[in-house]
Amino acid sequence: MGLSACSGDDSNNTDSDLTDTVVDTSDDDTLDEDSVDTSVWIINESGELSEHILDSTTGIGVEVNVQSVNVEDVEDKEYVVVSSQGIPDYETTITQDILDTLTGRPKASTDFVDGSPTVEVGDVISFGEDVGYSSNSNCTLDYGYGYWPPGPECPTQDERTVYLPVEPTPTEEVCENGLSKVGIMVNGTSIYNWADGMSYNNQGAWQTLAPEAELYDVDICGGHAAGTDYHHHFYSACLAELLGDDGSAHSPLYGYAADGYPIYGPYEADGQLAVSSWVVRDYSDDTVGCSDGERSCSLVDQYDISLGTEDVSDGPAFDEVVTSLSGNEFVAENGFYFEDYYWDSTLTDLGGVYLDQYNGHTDSERGYHYHITMTIDxxxxxxxxxxxxxxTRYAGQLEDNAMASCSSDVSGPGPGV
Known part of the structure; x- marks a missing residue:
């Protein structure tokens, strides 16, 4: 299997395109063969099958990672075409921290069949292997059951063919992204955005952030399925390990957004994280807050705080306990909801490690690219x-054959425009 730990650091390309980062397995000769880098995608060259995730039709293990990557010309535009069934081949060594996280779940007594996980420190767990969870009823016994906590369905094969433009185009209009796929990781796993599709009291305002409300709904690799589609909403230590991303240099390439721009891991340099320029509102502040200091207003435009605020349905108090779809309880602290955030353009203006409104920036080696963002205490x-x-918006234009779509009548510049 072709394993990728390539960051693009060896490329002098400054145009943010995919030409140097594709596997050409077709007869297409429009690209110079010397420019094709086979190490970027994690290709299943041996036909390896998942031991624990079965094809729902054949009962045979699903092929892991990426099945094929080709370059195709569609209406005089070149695309990288990625085929994947969406099942990774993660292996996780159980550490004391992982075990403590499992046993420390607030509903551990009911989340696990026997009231506690069945793994010990040092165990090596492959993707889909039983760790003791009382999984969703759609999870077949011995094939996915026990790997996922109660709530999410277990993934099966998710046949997809993804088209990524070799040369992404900066968007000339605001393009909001939404639920379902917004990109693909180099191992074929789907990327989803910040949302879980729910809001406080189902009123539309105060939209729930998936990494907050779904904290107890993801597996030990930080992923879960929507229907059959396994995906990540945020950083996965399992993928980082596969790619050899230990924070000692600029992170390697983790995947691509639907617009074709690359997504790199969290590190900008040795021990230095890329920093999101989205910040939590201070509700007592006259500029971004509300008159009562509570969640009683939202920003007119989270990209332009000069436009002020507008009244919306009251959100929860900052000490209110709210319940997620999976029945877990959380304190709705500031930062739990989408409306708690805004883009601080003054941070982006600082440059360096600070990212733009799209969570990306440009450098001389990689061109424009996104970063996965996280903090470490x-x-x-x-x-x-x-x-x-x-x-929350794509930096690039979505092509007609993109894996995602957007709709907006508001004009706005993309990166470098």
């Missing part, structure tokens, strides 16, 4: 940092 604990992978 003094104890080494990792927390996802909003907007987690790509911003």
């Amino acid at each position: 003094d104890d080494g604990n990792i927390s996802p940092a909003f907007p987690y992978i790509i911003g």
Whole structure:
């Protein structure tokens, strides 16, 4: 299997295109063969099958990672075409921290069949292997059951063919991203955005952030399925390990957004994280807050705080306990909801490690690219940092054959425009 730990650091390309990062397995000769880098995608060259995730039709293990990557010309535009069934081949060594996280779940007594996980420190767990969870009823016994906590369905094969433009185009209009796929990782796993599709009291305002409300709904690799589609909303330590991303240099390439721009891991340099320029509102501040200091207003435009605020349905108090779809309880602290955030353009203006409104920036080696964002506290604990992978809008134009879509009548510049 072709394993990728390539960051693009060896490329002098400054145009943010995919030409140097594709596998050409077709007869297409429009690209110079010397420019094709086979190490970027994690290709299943041996036909390896998942041991624990079965094809729902054949009962045979699903092929892991990426099945094929080709370059195709569609209406005089070149695309990288990625085929994947969406099942990774993660292996996780159970550490004391992982075990403590499992046993420390607030509903551990009911989340696990026997009231506690069945793994011990040092166990090596492959993707889909039973760790003791009382999984969703759609999870077949011995094939996915026990790997996912109660709530999410277990993934099966998710046949997809993804078209990525070799040369992404900066968008000339505002293009909001939404639920379902917004990109693909180099191992074929789907990327989803910040949302879980729910809001406080189902009123539309105060939209829930997936990494917050779904904290107890993801597996030990930080992923889960929507229907059959396994995906990540935020940084995955399992993918980082596959790619050899230990924070000692600029992170390697983790995937691509639907617009074709690359997504790199969280590190900008040795020990230095890329920093999101989205910040939490101070509700007592006259500029971004509300008159009562509570969640009683939202920003007219989270990209332009000069436009002020507008009244919306009251959100929860900052100490209110709210319940997620999976029945877990959370304190709705500031930062739990989408409306708690805004883009601080003054941070982006600082340059360097600070990212733009799309959660990306440009450098001389990689051109324009997104970063997965997170924070690390003094104890080494990792927390996802909003907007987690790509911003709430795409930086690039979505092609007609893109894996995602957007709709907006508002004009606005893309990166470098």
